[in-house]
Amino acid sequence: MKIREIVVRIIDADGLSFSLGEGFRLGQELLLVEVVTDSGARGTGGTSTYGNGRELVESILSTYAPMLLGRDPFDTEGFWKRALGVIKLYAAPQAAAALDLALWDLIGTLAQQPVYRLLGGGRERIPVYGSLPHLPTVEEHVELIDAYRSERGLTAFKIHLSGRVRDDLRLVEELRERVGDETVLLADAVGHYDYTDALRVGRALESAGFEWFEMPMEDYLEEGYRKLSSTLEIPITTGEVTNATLFANANAIAGRGWSIVRGDVANWGGITQGRKLSALAEAFGLRCEFHSWGFAVNQFANLHAMLPCPTSRYFEWPIPPQPFEFGFAPVVVRDGFAAAPTLPGLGLVPDVDRLDRGEQFREVFARE
Numbered sequence: 202m203k204i205r206e207i208v209v210r211i212i213d214a215d216g217l218s219f220s221l222g223e224g225f226r227l228g229q230e231l232l233l234v235e236v237v238t239d240s241g242a243r244g245t246g247g248t249s250t251y252g253n254g255r256e257l258v259e260s261i262l263s264t265y266a267p268m269l270l271g272r273d274p275f276d277t278e279g280f281w282k283r284a285l286g287v288i289k290l291y292a293a294p295q296a297a298a299a300l301d302l303a304l305w306d307l308i309g310t311l312a313q314q315p316v317y318r319l320l321g322g323g324r325e326r327i328p329v330y331g332s333l334p335h336l337p338t339v340e341e342h343v344e345l346i347d348a349y350r351s352e353r354g355l356t357a358f359k360i361h362l363s364g365r366v367r368d369d370l371r372l373v374e375e376l377r378e379r380v381g382d383e384t385v386l387l388a389d390a391v392g393h394y395d396y397t398d399a400l401r402v403g404r405a406l407e408s409a410g411f412e413w414f415e416m417p418m419e420d421y422l423e424e425g426y427r428k429l430s431s432t433l434e435i436p437i438t439t440g441e442v443t444n445a446t447l448f449a450n451a452n453a454i455a456g457r458g459w460s461i462v463r464g465d466v467a468n469w470g471g472i473t474q475g476r477k478l479s480a481l482a483e484a485f486g487l488r489c490e491f492h493s494w495g496f497a498v499n500q501f502a503n504l505h506a507m508l509p510c511p512t513s514r515y516f517e518w519p520i521p522p523q524p525f526e527f528g529f530a531p532v533v534v535r536d537g538f539a540a541a542p543t544l545p546g547l548g549l550v551p552d553v554d555r556l557d558r559g560e561q562f563r564e565v566f567a568r569e
Contacts, residue, residue: 202274204270212233212527230253233343274307305472305502333360360376360386360389398450450478495525499524
């Protein structure tokens with residue numbers, strides 16, 4: 202069995218965008234890829250774009266697709282190694298991840314098994330934390346937390362800090378007072394702080410009993426992370442975009458910069474790297490927490506990676522979820538848990554009509 206063609210699509214998700222900080226928004230599109238074999242078997246992968254998806258399309262058509270055409274779709278390790286060789290030359294890593302997910306969807310479909318079972322199974326559900334958007338007031342945070350505690354049984358929530366230290370300190374203190382000690386709280390600073398401000402906010406998070414402090418500074422500030430982790434007791438972890446590779450995680454662990462391994466299989470390395478991140482965390486006795494914020498393809502892919510991972514504690518669920526349920530049936534979240542997919546492959550159930558209506562671009566790269 203060989204790969205015969207690759208189909209690439211860009212889907213407009215009703216103008217969805219997200220905030221990367223005050224006054225800075227990026228549009229999001231849905232990139233979908235389909236790998237087709239000479240036997241007619243198909244696998245679907247994709248990712249949520251950060252900005253315009255055409256850069257990812259160009260990387261697939263000019264760089265990654267030629268690496269796959271005519272090759273065995275089961276050779277995920279070979280593709281991962283070839284992709285690493287061009288990512289260092291600025292080929293888009295998200296594009297390679299989307300293709301890796303398509304390969305695993307194909308493999309699971311052929312085996313008639315959900316991908317997580319091919320990776321070792323492990324469990325049939327995982328606790329959820331609700332990933333809240335940037336919100337301007339404590340009251341808005343409390344309203345969403347109360348709603349999703351009541352409606353979906355969630356007991357854990359992640360807030361996104363603004364980078365305005367005084368406002369963030371007030372939010373941390375007042376939110377803990379409002380929601381009580383029984384609610385698990387996590388914080389993501391999206392790289393807003395320098396070391397001094399990160400230390401100040403980190404101490405407040407410790408005092409308020411937050412579970413982790415995510416991306417307090419930009420990922421490349423390695424010395425800052427080492428000092429922060431050696432000073433604070435709260436677990437420190439990275440973001441999921443700029444540096445969440447197997448090798449960056451390994452170096453950060455060795456340098457004692459991060460205390461939680463972090464990744465997103467739809468952003469970097471696919472399921473193939475996700476397996477390696479899980480093993481790395483287990484070998485060092487650390488947690489491995491996958492970022493799964495984004496469209497259904499991101500959520501399902503990361504859910505498959507975390508279910509067999511013995512040190513993954515949470516599934517990240519975007520709140521509110523409705524904008525990200527575009528084009529596919531959503532992950533089942535009930536009583537505070539995300540349920541394991543039951544269908545073969547990634548378990549994606551497309552809304553074909555809606556995807557077709559939103560299609561902005563399609564191209565087929567085929568073997569001559």
